[in-house]
Amino acid sequence: MTTGPAEQTTFAGMPTPLYSGSPSRLLAWLDCPRRYRMQYLDRPRPLARPQRAHTSVGIATHNALRDFWDLPAARRTPAGVAELVRSSWIDVGFRDPEQSAAWRLRVRDAVTDYLRASDRDNQPVGIERSVSLKTDEVAITGRIDRLDDRDGELVVVDYKTGRQVPTDDDARTSLPLALYAVAAARMFRRPCHRVELHHVPSGTIAAHEHTDESLARKIAEAESIASDLRRADAEFKQVGVESTRFAPRTSAICSWCDFRAHCPEGQQMGPEKSDWAGLEPAGYDSSPVERDDA
Template identity: 65%
Template structure:
């Protein structure tokens, strides 16, 4: 007989120091978006079955993989043909309406990545790609993965790729908890200043940035600690009461039509019909 999986957030024995709360920015933001989705995604075991991958997720994963692997090519291979080969080898034909739509988006994605990389210094490799980073505070152990980090004029710059059809804004860069955490973690990891965070919108090549101060980073870390305190209480309630705990009420919004766990949430289903797997790419297709 297999033993139950031990909850890493489980409470300590009486008199023992409290463990740091283990979390990622995604976990923290899932709680703010919808406590019920948080419960299904992070606490329920077995986890409710999620819907199959959507087409825009396939495009995003391929784009991130190609932008990571591009720098493994030799300098003479860093060409449009090199990008084409990388997209072909990593393409995910999942979530699309049909083969024709998939082929059209494979071509479009190839062109968008190629155009984006035309502005890059292809002889200057990033400081890090898809690097795991971590940061500990007095109560919280945060971890996550950074798409890219550059070294510019002796400082580290955090780069996060975006592939949605919506172009990000400077407010997106300024208010992102994840980017502030990445900046703090990168500064400690490399022992270099890290104040600048950038969102790179691959479809348009647009870059939006924010320059953090020590105070603004501290505020975002304080925010993360505050969310983690709420999560610690909610996780404890779940251990005691399971799905009957009142902490996990749904937060119905228009985003429920996109939720991976919508099939298990009557309130989410009541918001409206589920969108197609390819709606984020071609709403009218």
């Protein structure tokens, strides 16, 4: 029997299997059940729109920050960073070659300034480290942008590149960051309560210090979402697109949705954003990038 990413083979008398997924999968359901269905359940999967420029910029930024830590100390210089950005650059979705070139220089400067303010001699514990977390209900797998060691305790670092500068409240309420903290603590057998959002364009760091109790609440939140998804996935398996569980949740996000072409309701929410709209008027946004479904 072939199973999907959130399915496991079951036999009579066996306990209910864990619901397997990623933080992105859980959040996709909260954003819009229809987009969740098209992204994770429909087979064949509906054709998504071509990649936008802000996604290209976000991926290139993450890749440059990832590869920086593989450089020898002598090459951790502005020239070394410039070469990483150049080699990581993705020339997709821009209005024209001039816009692409201008944004490559902007990203080079932002990454250089961000790293200049960082402790470049303190090698992280993990870079794009895959982690997993199991409870009695769920099996969550994800990928952490950076995992630091600060005085014997682990710190989860997530890079942000959007126009909106994240706040400490964003760090506090982030479900993925909390799940990553619990997973890292269990995998490395070391305390991990602090989570941080590093906004690369501005150099701003938004942070939150979780308690064991607040992390437990986040686990309960993930289990609650997974319970809804278990029922929705099972119904889709039985009746397919006729299921009523996947009604669209329309909002301003519809103008950015990669599956907008397959959703009449979403098309009524205003004109579709251009390929480069995420770059205007300033900053860049990599939030749609799915990085934790490794």
